[in-house]
Amino acid sequence: MRCGSCGHRWSFRKLPLFALTGPSGAGKSTIGPLLAQRLAGDALVLEQDLLWTGALQEETPGHPVFRATWLRMAAMLHQNGFPVVLCGTVAPPELEPLPERAFFSDVHYLALVADDEILRGRLRARPAWRAWDEPRIEEMLEFNHWIRGQVDFIDTTAAPVGDIVAAVEKWVRAKLPV
DSSP, rough: OBBBTOOOOOOOOOOOOEEOOOOOOOHHHHHHHHHHHHHHTOOEEEEEEGGGGGGOOOOTOOHHHHHHHHHHHHHHHHTTTTOEEESSSSHHHTTTOOOOOOOOOEEEEEEEEOOHHHHHHHHHOOOGGGOOOOOHHHHHHHHHHHHHSSSEEEEEOOOOHHHHHHHHHHHHHHOOOO
């Protein structure tokens, strides 16, 4: 990179970003902390919902300010030499068109998915303050079907948590820069 004012140049690491996506209730928040332990020293695992607050809780379709904020954060974390695994419901059309996408050598997407009835049960079992009404659950089930045709996926319906973590870790490690 080069400063437009003084001309100073410095290196900027463009590492891959890993998006662990999928519908709510598929297991991303369960897998994330376990994955962080297994990837410690090789990648940073972050939960995107951490920043779903205040002004970043936008109603604009695709949530571009929220997505751009995460891309900028991940790009800066990459300057420490570690790729980021971002856990949260996101789709390629929400990240790929953003100008901040240029900060990454690649974006790899992996979805955790599950059978509709399992997802429906998991979402209905959530506390009331999470506001999972039937229309919102149906929207998430539609995403569950759609994402399977867009990116690689792992079905979490009946798989033990340890097996899912191992599969996600293997997927990340296969795509880490050498």
